[in-house]
Amino acid sequence: xxxxxxxxxxxxxxxxxxxxxxxxxxxxxxxxxxxxxxxxxxxxxxxxxxxxxxxxxxxxxxxxxxxxxxxxxxxxxxxxxxxxxxxxxxxxxxxxxxxxxxxxxxxxxxxxxxxxxxxxxxxxxxxxxxxxxxxxxxxxxxxxxxxxxxxxxxxxxxxxxxxxxxxxxxxxxxxxxxxxxxxxxxxxxxxxxxxxxxxxxxxxxxxxxxxxxxxxxxxxxxxxxxxxxxxxxxxxxxxxxxxxxxxxxxxxxxxxxxxxxxxxxxxxxxxxxxxxxxxxxxxxxxxxxxxxxxxxxxxxxxxxxxxxxxxxxxxxxxxxxxxxxxxxxxxxxxxxxxxxxxxxxxxxxxxxxxxxxxxxxxxxxx
Numbered sequence: 001x002x003x004x005x006x007x008x009x010x011x012x013x014x015x016x017x018x019x020x021x022x023x024x025x026x027x028x029x030x031x032x033x034x035x036x037x038x039x040x041x042x043x044x045x046x047x048x049x050x051x052x053x054x055x056x057x058x059x060x061x062x063x064x065x066x067x068x069x070x071x072x073x074x075x076x077x078x079x080x081x082x083x084x085x086x087x088x089x090x091x092x093x094x095x096x097x098x099x100x101x102x103x104x105x106x107x108x109x110x111x112x113x114x115x116x117x118x119x120x121x122x123x124x125x126x127x128x129x130x131x132x133x134x135x136x137x138x139x140x141x142x143x144x145x146x147x148x149x150x151x152x153x154x155x156x157x158x159x160x161x162x163x164x165x166x167x168x169x170x171x172x173x174x175x176x177x178x179x180x181x182x183x184x185x186x187x188x189x190x191x192x193x194x195x196x197x198x199x200x201x202x203x204x205x206x207x208x209x210x211x212x213x214x215x216x217x218x219x220x221x222x223x224x225x226x227x228x229x230x231x232x233x234x235x236x237x238x239x240x241x242x243x244x245x246x247x248x249x250x251x252x253x254x255x256x257x258x259x260x261x262x263x264x265x266x267x268x269x270x271x272x273x274x275x276x277x278x279x280x281x282x283x284x285x286x287x288x289x290x291x292x293x294x295x296x297x298x299x300x301x302x303x304x305x306x307x308x309x310x311x312x313x314x315x316x317x318x319x320x321x322x323x324x325x326x327x328x329x330x331x332x333x334x335x336x337x338x339x340x341x342x343x344x345x346x347x348x349x350x351x352x353x354x355x356x357x358x359x360x361x362x363x364x365x366x
Contacts, residue, residue: 295319
């Protein structure tokens, strides 16, 4: 038996610990090659932070062969990033996964990049290939000017196949960031019940992930403005820009709450239908309150006058999705319509055209 003195034992333990630490330390690198990129040296890795905003999370340089290697920050782990060339506006998406991601692309078609090297990037690459193949088939059906009923049925079937493919990822791969990312894409069109159902597939693995939290926050907002909930109250200014108005002022009446804007042409068209409803049912107890997402008082006033809209109007003139009232109602597109009963409870939302007319008629023609 060999006896080791204390200093020697200490050095051995330190060496073992250093080795274990080095083994456990994670690296996240994206390497690759971009062809037809002569004259371009800078490479950026960016992360989307909003609909039209991005943050640069890492930078690198390409050699004369178009090759690059960029280490990624730990803060970007398990999120989708985008590789862009310096001065470019579009890029190639990949997952910031442990290990080395390999990315190959042509400068002219960065969105068609091949990504591989890690499990989730392979899954993403497979999905991209499948989506492109289906798009080719769908575009062929629409081409040639013979988009008849049979072609439309085939087109819709292909669309359903793509949806089934995406849905199967969420159900069968609850630990996949690609599945979560794809589930988030239709978020603006989803009801809170649909979001809840999707998120139930990913608990608890992604419960603190920003994509999961974004979807949960959206569901919580929509839950508060769904039928059966008390309509969130608000205070704003009328179209003179001075006189206050509150949703609570209309308690005791059926209220058609309509979000619109002077620059929204579909909204202006919908106003024509609302005008018919107002003329038919205002005397019976229907109030219309149009909340404008304009930021220009003059443009708002001009649209009201030109379209001859005789009902009540409100706005905070913050503009668009930045409006606190729009945020509270989860507005992601306009026109957006809610029907509120005399007790202030939402009884319908999202109705337009003939469906809206039938619903309003059912309230007053009993």
